[in-house]
Amino acid sequence: MLNSIGIPGLILILIVALVIFGPSKLPEIGRSFGTSLREFKNAAKDIVNDDKK
Numbered sequence: 001m002l003n004s005i006g007i008p009g010l011i012l013i014l015i016v017a018l019v020i021f022g023p024s025k026l027p028e029i030g031r032s033f034g035t036s037l038r039e040f041k042n043a044a045k046d047i048v049n050d051d052k053k
Contacts, residue, residue: 021029
């Protein structure tokens with residue numbers, strides 16, 4: 001899914017995020033997004049492991 005966006009798309013998304021949220025909020029937003037993604041992956045792994053047992 002991420003491969004279909006490409007580098008120009010990512011740059012555009014970062015520019016829009018910078019304009020909307022400002023430079024001071026971007027690290028906090030990135031951190032919270034990374035934490036949420038990590039928790040989602042762990043929960044998905046747990047579900048798959050429970051199904052195998």
